[in-house]
Amino acid sequence: MSKVNDFLTEAGVFFMATEDGDQPKLRPLGAHMEVDGKVIFGVGDFKDVYKEMVKNPKVEIVALKAEGHWLRYTGKAVFDHNDDYAKMMIEAGHLESIYNDETGYKMMTFHLEDATAVDIQVMGQGENLL
Numbered sequence: 001m002s003k004v005n006d007f008l009t010e011a012g013v014f015f016m017a018t019e020d021g022d023q024p025k026l027r028p029l030g031a032h033m034e035v036d037g038k039v040i041f042g043v044g045d046f047k048d049v050y051k052e053m054v055k056n057p058k059v060e061i062v063a064l065k066a067e068g069h070w071l072r073y074t075g076k077a078v079f080d081h082n083d084d085y086a087k088m089m090i091e092a093g094h095l096e097s098i099y100n101d102e103t104g105y106k107m108m109t110f111h112l113e114d115a116t117a118v119d120i121q122v123m124g125q126g127e128n129l130l
Contacts, residue, residue, distance in 0.1 A: 003129040004117045005034040007063060007071045014063035014071075016041075018052040025052060029061075031093050035085060038111040042089040044099070045106040053077045059112070068122040071129075075115025085109040 008014055009032075018025045027049055032041050041061075043050045053059060061073040086107040090099045099107045117129040 001034055001037055001039050003119070004071070004073055005032065005039045007065065007069075007119060007129070008032050008039070008061075011063035011065050011071070014061055016049070017060045017062070018049055019056050019058070020048065020052050025049070031089055033085075033088060033092060035088070040080065040085050040089065040109050040111050042086065042093075042107045042109045045108050050108055053079075053110070061112075070120050070122070071117065072120065072126075073112065073115060073117045075112030077110045078113050080109045080111065082109060 013028050013030050015026050016029050018027075025048075029041065032039055034040070043053070057077040059075070059077050061071070063071040063073075065071075086099075086109050089109055090096060090107050095107070099105050118126040119129055120126040
């Protein structure tokens with residue numbers, strides 16, 4: 001998992017694809033952390049992306065590094081329901097003004113299971129990272 005986490009960190013912003021009915025949805029993300037041997041991501045419980053993932057947990061995350069490598073990380077999103085993970089994600093992203101008792105919004109953390117992760121060179125072969 002460290003290779004996946006390191007790739008995402010170096011890339012900075014990455015994109016996650018979900019499905020909304022028959023329409024694919026692609027969103028930029030940046031928040032992630034490696035905890036307990038898993039790469040953890042977070043989304044708000046009030047956002048469409050969360051609702052889409054609950055309905056269909058199959059997602060794909062793609063990141064690109066400046067030197068022309070890209071990561072394809074595909075799997076099933078499994079929500080952790082771990083308050084410690086949510087707290088760490090909120091604090092790391094300085095998101096306390098969004099996720100708090102006053103707004104009622106919750107940070108929902110998840111990781112990917114049954115996943116594949118491939119580091120691909122543009123015009124080159126891929127390397128499995130898991």
